Amino acid sequence: MDAVELARKLQEEATCSICLDYFTDPVMTACGHNFCRECIRLSWEKAKGKKGRRRKGSSFPCPECREMSPQRNLRPNRLLTKVAEMARQHPCLQRHDLCQAHQEPLKLFCEEDQSPICVVCREAREHRLHRALPIDEAVQEYKLKLEEDMECLREEMARTETLQAQGQQALAEWQAKVKERRERILVEFEKMTLLLVEEERRLLQALKEEEEETMARLSERQASLDQQSHGLEMLLLRLEDRSQREPLQMLQDMKDTLASKDSLHVLCPEATPPTALRTVCRVPGEVEVLRGFQEVVVPDPTSAYPYLLLYESRQRRYLSCPPEASGLCGKDRFVAYPCAVGQQSFSSGRHYWEVGVNLTGDALWALGVCRDNVSRKDRVPKSPENGFWVVQLSKGRRPLAPVPAPGPVTLPEPPSHMGIFLDFEAGEVSFYSVSDGSHLHTYSQAAFPGPLQPFFCLGAPKSGQMVISTVTVWVKG
Template identity: 35%
Template sequence: MASTTGTNKMKEIATCSICLNLMMHPVSITCGHSYCQFCLKLYFEQMPQNQGEKMFFCPLCREPFHKDSLRSNRQLENLIEVIQEMEEKEDELLCEAHGQQLQLFCEDDGQLICWRCERAPQHQGHNTVLVEDVCQDYKEKLEQAARNLNQLQEECRNQKELITTQITEWKDKIEIQRQKMESEFKNFHTLLHEEEKSYLWRLKKEEEQLLMRLKEREANLEQKSEELKSCRLELEAKRQSSAQKLLQDVKGTLSRTCAVKLEAPEVFSLEVQTACDVAELYLDVKAMLRRHQVGVTLDPDTAHPHLYLSKDRRQVSRGYSQQNLEVSSRRFTAFPCVLGCEGFTSGRHYFEVDVGEGTAWDVGVCMENVERGLGMKQEPELGFWAIRLCPENGYAALTSPPTALELQEQPLVVGIVLDYEAGTVSFYNMTTGSHIFTFPKASFSDTLRPFFQVYQYSPLFLPSCNE
């Protein structure tokens, strides 16, 4: 009785508190507690690291320890070997049929048998060997099976990490695509509201569909990981048991563990298929804008002396000062500017300016009564709503101060929309159909007219409504 109590106390000391079995290759940590080397490896895999410093907490006393502080406990391992030898003697199995020791192993049937079973008809002609002779061989096979499972577990973990990365990458790409679409639709919300909702809905559906597949694969890998873990624990328990228990149904164990396979990783395309060709959609915007198009001609009485107008008053270029021009208070004298003949006091109006490949120009609208002499400043507060191209600073909206404009493509034709009641002036690149700029809402109270400033070697042309 005392011997049994002593054995139980030794087993309690040598039992791993993680797997609750006798420790296999025991290792000790800083606080003095010991665990199976294999169980600690699983513990490391399952627990998050402390700020990436390889710090963990003892499963028993919660004392922190460093992953690199593990040390093999040889004395405890020797004690476990003694315990196992004692258990083997205590747990020695006897043949149920003959009451003899099961000292033989039948390779054909995968069974432990006694010497009398060997002579029985059911085992005649079978390959039988001593338990001691075959145990090591099967132990090595179990170890190889465990190594295979370890390799599959590692591959499974790598695939899980890949799936996690792909989920993050996919969400990032979806977010980038969403922001891009929302940005392009921002200034056309009224005209393109239904198209925006449609494309974003399709993008979300695409996101959900692939995310569902990715998460399904992630769940399958998690399930496979648990299955592999279970098999590994079964093999570890089998390997550390007595020879007779090890060989009992060993072929079944090997068959089950070897049957565990990891499916080939599914390749997921992380290219977003839902794309919005906004420029193509803007073709409809052009048609919408042109429903409000008005023909604009140039007013020679407002033209600066350095400007030359064509006979049809649709083209203006800059040259030398003209003589004998009629004196007019309406004429621009400080800068080479000219107004359109048409005045707008209400409604929505759209006109186009062919700026060609000119290197400098100002186009927009202005109040009828703006300053045209030396005190002229092109600001909304002083009655000007225009955009500019100049060689030094590129494109800019003439706000106060000017707003730099980043255009993806050079506009050859600029569309100008005046909504008098709404108090807005907007500009479009009609080469691509894209929005350029909209001035903040204003309150118009006077006649507005098309406005143009002309630079050297950069003539401007006003297309007619049907061009």
Template identity: 45%
Template sequence: MAAENLMESLQEEATCPVCLEYFTEPVTLECGHNFCRACISQCWEGSNTDVSCPQCRETVQQRNLRPNRRLANVIEIAKRLSLQAAKGAGEERLCGEHQEALKLFCEEDQTSVCVVCHLSRDHRDHRVVPIKEAAQEYKVKLQGALGPLRKELEEALALMSEEEEKTTECQMKVKNKREMIAGEFNKLHTLLREEEQLLLQSLEEEERATLQRLQENVTKLSRQSSSLQQLITEIEEKCQQPVVKLLKDVKSTLSRCVSHFHCSYILGGGSGMMCVQAAE
């Protein structure tokens, strides 16, 4: 801690009171105060008369600006010491602007700053605390937030597990339902195929029986047609015979004609046709 305080004191002595950064080309006024050459020139810009020191307000002459080489050497030493201290700290990072260790934390800007940044206009009026103190404070807050977050995570995981179980259960139900539907339709398909085979077999048997009856009727009609043709031929020939020969057995011929006239065809509602013919 003592070394840190000494380092901070050295940095303060090496800081310009105008720009609040390390001296650049430091010069000493008659009153003994030091400033960057550019800073003091900017403060006195536009003034032709005697001017005053920005720190103590003592009247001094503009031409009496003495370069302070010893202070410039001290500044270089302070910069190196600050860099070595930052590297030795390990976890401490350096300020990108001033190459100083980031030992402070600005509460308003929520950023780490170095001692020079703290003294600058950007952070001068801000609440700044040691970076380790800020880290410890926020660590406690973060650890306090872990409890509710872990509880919320546990509840979310439990809900997720329940939803996954419901998902698995739903998938199993759908699978079982799908298998049941497929099984029922397979049974229906089997029954329909069997019924189809029975109907086709019955139709085939009916077709065979019908064709057989029709063929029998065709055969009978063919025989009847042949007999009729024979009788017609006989009658026509008889009509051409002489009177005596024509009258011979004429009753027998007429009798056979009458017998053919009584030949009837019975149509039985699609059950086939039967011809009843008298014997010759």
């Protein structure tokens, strides 16, 4: 028997028939067969699970000859332990060092077939015309290629993680929008004196369906990114494992290894855009009920910005004075903005008024209420902290804030007619679209700090007109 055949025989004797690997802690059954202790234990545990209680306390079959053997009769085979260790260390049994066809050392790497070969393979017809490199040179070259692929995969994973974070943020923002809109629908229905249960249910159902539809779309996108991230991670782990193996092990099946990265299709969808709610908060008849508190609001000419023109249609005359005679230093006049306040001041009760809007420019307008003592000489942010409870109007310039913000809310597509409802005792100022009765925004707080006045602010010359009761207002160009 030659050395190769003897080595193979040694390998066969040192191999467990269950795991097909060298013995680890070998034990002998009553019938004389040997197995790894863990392998036979798992085999019998599996047999015990299949047979159930009928096998409880009984013997178990030998995986080799099926002879029954008590489990407690397993005996350690120390001699076989030494044989397995010798087989592991035997140079002829290193599984990846010899050519399977010629039993020669694998010293070359065929670049055409992307696999290690021996010197006999090199002279064979199938490799004779191929370019071959020494193993050491091939290891250096392909290790660099693997590192480049791993770096590429890391970058793809980073991009995917960014998209995952954006998707999670989009889901959170969408849930916040849905929560705010749901709360607003409930509050608006509570304002109504009539019990509109059916309409409330319809609107909530519409919002729920929209929420589920959009959440399903965003969740599907997120699941796709999660799956892609997992695939990238698994491939990266395989490449990392391959790059850290012994040279010959690393180069085994290199063609398939590199092809797995090249065949990977990485999706890089754009960041999730902000989603606008389609379901509006609209309580049938609410505007008609609010009109029961309607006031005849008229801008106060003495408070108007010097170049703000006020024309009273009933009397067919201008209420504002020429700039040179308007008293620019008057304490009541706005000089920082093209603004004006109403003649009335409200310190209690409920009040409602409507304003016609005709925007032709891209400047910001503002509507709402303000304290009667706000700064009229300086430019200050129009926020509740500074005494302004207003919405800003623009032609598609800014998005509507998803939740009440410190500053004014901006409506990018303002309605042609807006209704403003002040409930002084409740600490609320609400805004409505008169044309379709939908709720636009509500400021809510514990109490107002003092008397409030209707507030009107135009953008700039040639930016349109505002109609308040019977008064038309615009900025002189």
